[in-house]
Structures are given as structure tokens and as C-alpha cells.
Amino acid sequence: MRIKKLQQLLKESGKDAIIIKNRENKKYFGSLGGSGIYLVVTPAARVQFFDGRYRQEIKDLTKDFENFEVPQGSYLPEIITWLHQQGIKKLAIEANGLSIQEYREFSEAFEVAIWSSQIQELRAIKSPEEIQLIKAACVMTDEIFAELLPEIKVGMGENELGALIHYLALKKGASAMAFDPIVASGPRSALPHGRPTQRSFEAGDFITIDFGIVLNDYQSDMTRTVALGEASQELKTIYQIVKAAQQAAADFIREGVTGQEVDAVARKIITEAGYGEYFSHGLGHGIGMGGDVPILNPKSQMVLKENMVMSVEPGIYLPGIGGVRIEDDVMIQNGIGVALNQTTKELVSVGEGYV
Numbered sequence: 001m002r003i004k005k006l007q008q009l010l011k012e013s014g015k016d017a018i019i020i021k022n023r024e025n026k027k028y029f030g031s032l033g034g035s036g037i038y039l040v041v042t043p044a045a046r047v048q049f050f051d052g053r054y055r056q057e058i059k060d061l062t063k064d065f066e067n068f069e070v071p072q073g074s075y076l077p078e079i080i081t082w083l084h085q086q087g088i089k090k091l092a093i094e095a096n097g098l099s100i101q102e103y104r105e106f107s108e109a110f111e112v113a114i115w116s117s118q119i120q121e122l123r124a125i126k127s128p129e130e131i132q133l134i135k136a137a138c139v140m141t142d143e144i145f146a147e148l149l150p151e152i153k154v155g156m157g158e159n160e161l162g163a164l165i166h167y168l169a170l171k172k173g174a175s176a177m178a179f180d181p182i183v184a185s186g187p188r189s190a191l192p193h194g195r196p197t198q199r200s201f202e203a204g205d206f207i208t209i210d211f212g213i214v215l216n217d218y219q220s221d222m223t224r225t226v227a228l229g230e231a232s233q234e235l236k237t238i239y240q241i242v243k244a245a246q247q248a249a250a251d252f253i254r255e256g257v258t259g260q261e262v263d264a265v266a267r268k269i270i271t272e273a274g275y276g277e278y279f280s281h282g283l284g285h286g287i288g289m290g291g292d293v294p295i296l297n298p299k300s301q302m303v304l305k306e307n308m309v310m311s312v313e314p315g316i317y318l319p320g321i322g323g324v325r326i327e328d329d330v331m332i333q334n335g336i337g338v339a340l341n342q343t344t345k346e347l348v349s350v351g352e353g354y355v
Helices: 002-013 023-028 052-061 075-085 100-109 118-124 128-151 158-172 186-190 233-252 259-272
Strands: 017-020 037-041 046-050 066-069 090-094 111-115 182-185 206-211 213-215 222-228 309-312 315-318 322-325 328-333 336-339
Touching: 002 017, 002 037, 002 118, 023 037, 023 118, 037 075, 046 052, 046 075, 052 066, 075 100, 090 100, 100 111, 128 158, 128 206, 128 213, 128 222, 128 328, 158 182, 158 206, 182 186, 186 206, 186 315, 186 322, 206 322, 222 233, 222 322, 233 259, 233 309, 233 315, 233 322, 233 328, 233 336
Parallel strands: 017 090, 046 066, 090 111
Antiparallel strands: 017 037, 037 046, 182 206, 206 222, 309 328, 315 322, 328 336
16 A cells, blocks of 8 residues: 555654655545645544635545544644644654745744655656556557547647647546647647647647646646648658657667666767757656656656656757657566557658648
8 A cells, every 4th residue: 555655754764753745645645636625644643624615525535544624724733733743753744735835833842844756766666557647648648649630630739739639638538638749740849748729730839748648646748749731851851860869769778777878878978969968957757646757868767667757858949940759658568668559650641731
């Protein structure tokens, strides 16, 4: 059970309790993710403090917790009183969960330690059930992308394609998008995080499409860059460089290497081709409920382990011309990396005459 691993971690670290407020972490440990819920875990107890808005959901959707309903806005006094009653002295909090004001209040009452990576590392090793859920999200993402391609044509707006991604995802059963989809066309494809605008697609554009879905709380993340008709030779050249870098890095992933080493494989190929300065971000990030590790970038010393899942997404972005990014989600199975996306990474031409 996940929460038992957290309780064991508390014992090993000498902490008496942890306050969990981060949405994804609460959901990971079986609590509700709502903003008015605080999860408090000690080596012997697991408690949800909540206000009346969550009364029915707490009863219907969670189990194996002690539950304390408190008046809205009075969470901290109630939690601090309860912690004192339990004899708590050493308290852990998440780096990405509580506000500065909340941190101050807890620090005045307890000896507080900020946990920046401990829970992330606990979540990084995915269970067989989690892997199946991530695989299902990736399968649906492939299906959505396949349905998008015949719709892309000259004159279509980035916003229209973005809306279609949302529509198809929800129609197929996703509960939400994992993030706001990226649709960046023509010169705008040189923007790594180019959100959709009213720009209309033109013949010869490269169009970068980056989206993920949430399915049963687990996410996918895939990027493909397609050509609208016949693209320029320069764009086709950088496409092949990114494709080679992406494949080499994905093939290199295995148990025992670091995030930095994987990043270096892709970065070396792009740099040696003369485009190193145009690969302006890290290679990848963890995949799961959101906010996952490992991180693949030039500084990451995290050692990859069996059943970790991560994105691999190199890119080249040429200002004023266009860009390319290709991304798969890769899991480590039997010691080696296995791509979960099945969509082709060959350059696909869409628009008039697309089959």
C-alpha cells in the first residue's frame, strides 16, 4: 500500500508527521485532491482534514482514513491542535504544497523540515497497475492523433486544431487534458511552448502538436511535428536530426544510467549537427499523475530504475523559420527503455492529398 511506504519513510527519517497539500500527492495516497483538504500522515495514522464541501465525497470516494471536518478557513489551527495532541515535534512538509504563510505557522509550532524530493522519488517507481494506466492513456493519445491528421489543411487555425484535440480527448473518455495543448505552426513552431493562436496554417508549414490526456488520473504526453504539404529542405533536415536524437536517447535509456547521461546522448547529436544552441530545454520529465520524476537534463544525477516512466522530447527551434520536436513516453521494463507511443516518427505530410 502506497501510504505504508510513506509511513516507513517517516520512521526512517525520524519525522513524526508530514502534511500533504499538493494535489497530485494527495490523490496518489488515496485522498481527495481538492484545495480544501489537508492530508496528515504519521507512522501510525492517516488523517484527512476537510471542510463541508467535501463531506459526501470523503465518504464515497476515500477509505482507511480518519476524517475531521473543520469550518472552512480554520484548517491550520485544527491541524496544529491535533498534532500537539499526538505529541508531534518533528514535522515534514512538501516543498510544492503549502504557502509561505502556512509554512510560517507550522514553523512556529514545530521543528519543520521541507521535503523536496522524497515523495517524488517514492512516486517515481510505478506499480504494474500504474503502468497499465499510463499505457492506456498513451494508446488513447495515439488514437486521437490519428484522427487529427486528416482534418489538418491550409486555412485551418491553430485554435481550431487545439479545440479539436480537446473535443476528441473528452469524446473518447479522457477526464481532462494533461496540460493546455501546444499547436505551433510555421515560424511559430520555433516556440517550444507555442500555445494555439488565430494563425491559419499555410502550405509548407511545419506544425508542432504536443498534447497529453488524463485517463483514470494518469497522464500521457506526446509530440509530433508534421508538414503541411512540401516543407523547405532546411526544415526537413532538422527533422531528421531531431528524429535521430530522439531515437538514440530513447534507445539509450536503461536501468542504472543518470538523467544527465540520457540527455547528453540527444544533445551530442544535435550539437554535432550544428544546432546545439537551438535545443533550448531539457530532454524529458517523469510521467504519471503530474509533477513526476525522473528529470532528464544536463544537471540530472537521478539514477534511472526499473518501472520509471519518462518523456523523451528533443527539439530544434530556428527563430523566424520554424522548429521540430518529437516526443515519446518511455518506460524501463526488464532493465531497458520501451516506448509506449506507437505513432510513427517518420515525417508525415498532411493537407491536400493526405491519405
